[in-house]
Amino acid sequence: MAGISSDVIRGYIDTMILSLLLKEPSYGYEISKLIRQTSDEKYVIKETTLYSAFARMERNDLVESFSQDAANGKRRTYYRITEAGRSHYRSKCEEWELTKDVIERFTKGEST
Structure with missing residues (x-):
């Protein structure tokens, strides 16, 4: 089975990242790894x-970045979700449910 096209998933990349940041702040490589694992390797x-999404979300106040020392002593840039990010995430989840309902009407033979 082929992976998911980036064109198909483009509008929901921020939602995926925000979902992971709801649990705890994290950094780029870890977020990338969690996306790959959570999607069962269907999306990498x-x-x-990823970093374009972080920059866009930071400009839009959905996330904020901060530096922190990692266990190996290197400084990493971490990201955490903001209140605006939580609100955006909820809104995008509602939008996804509506989108999924509409598309399923065409892909499951429910169209008229």
């Missing part, structure tokens, strides 16, 4: 896509 986010 490109590094440029």
Whole structure:
């Protein structure tokens, strides 16, 4: 089975990242790994896509970044979700349910 096209998933990358940040702050590589694992390897986010999403979400106050020392002593940039990010996440989840309902009407033979 082929992976998911980035064109198909593009509008929900922020939602996926925000979902993971709801649990705890994290950094790029860890988020990338969790996306790959959670999707059962069906979607692998490109590094440029991930960091573009972080930059966009930070500009829109959905996440905030901070530096922290890792266990190996290197400084990492971590991201945490903001209240605006939580609200955006809930809104995108509602939008997804509506989108899924509409698309399923065409893919499950429910169209008229």
